[in-house]
Amino acid sequence: MAKYLYRAKARNGQLKNGEISAVNKVAAKASLANKGLKVINLTTQDDSESKTGGNFITRMVYRDKNGGIQIRLGSQLPTTRELALFTKQFSLMIENGIPMLQALQMLGDQQRKQDFAEIIMKVNRSIEAGSTLTDSLESYPLVFDPLYVAMTKAGEASGRLDVILKQLVTYIEKAAKLKAQ
Numbered sequence: 526m527a528k529y530l531y532r533a534k535a536r537n538g539q540l541k542n543g544e545i546s547a548v549n550k551v552a553a554k555a556s557l558a559n560k561g562l563k564v565i566n567l568t569t570q571d572d573s574e575s576k577t578g579g580n581f582i583t584r585m586v587y588r589d590k591n592g593g594i595q596i597r598l599g600s601q602l603p604t605t606r607e608l609a610l611f612t613k614q615f616s617l618m619i620e621n622g623i624p625m626l627q628a629l630q631m632l633g634d635q636q637r638k639q640d641f642a643e644i645i646m647k648v649n650r651s652i653e654a655g656s657t658l659t660d661s662l663e664s665y666p667l668v669f670d671p672l673y674v675a676m677t678k679a680g681e682a683s684g685r686l687d688v689i690l691k692q693l694v695t696y697i698e699k700a701a702k703l704k705a706q
Contacts, residue, residue: 527569529553532593532664533562534656540565540664542593565651565661593664602667603641605701609694611636611645616690626652644668657681672696 526546531553533541541562547553554564603611611632618628629649636642644665651661659678662669669677673693680689 530568531557531562531564532566532651533557533564534660535563536561540593540660563655565654565656566647566664603636603638605697605704607638607641608668609697609701611641612690612697613694616687616694619690620687625658641668658686 526548529545529547529550531541531543531545533543535541545553545556547556550567550569553567557564557567614632614635615628618631619625623631626649629645629652633642633645633649636645648658648661648665651664652658657678659674659681662677663674676689676693676696677686680686683689
């Protein structure tokens, strides 16, 4: 039996993280579904360890607000400028009618930093599995801070995600200038 790490949403909307043993991914998903959980992300424990690279000492490991384990891999996370560029490109794609999943796929493929690319792709897969953009971004607090998540939530709720993302770009750029001073 293989061990799988999962992130799932319960019927009451609460996010759950955990580990499950099963013969394969299909069996793991079925077992979680029987428990009333909708799978957002499911990876074999071996896959998640090999994708992170490096040794334990070089990683920063912590638990997020939902009890999930988060791992930061040094400089592989986006800089403020890179996050602003990602947000600007995402906004333009949404504004021009490109479907969100396709936009995220293209943006993930363009990233130079492997970890940021993986985060974007995981966000994409999470949305494909039925999560909202907001819920998906919230899983990566080292990249998407609470303000970013809250503004994205407002954009989704209002149906004006592209406009809100543009405002977010302005905020990120101003914050970067202040940080540089």
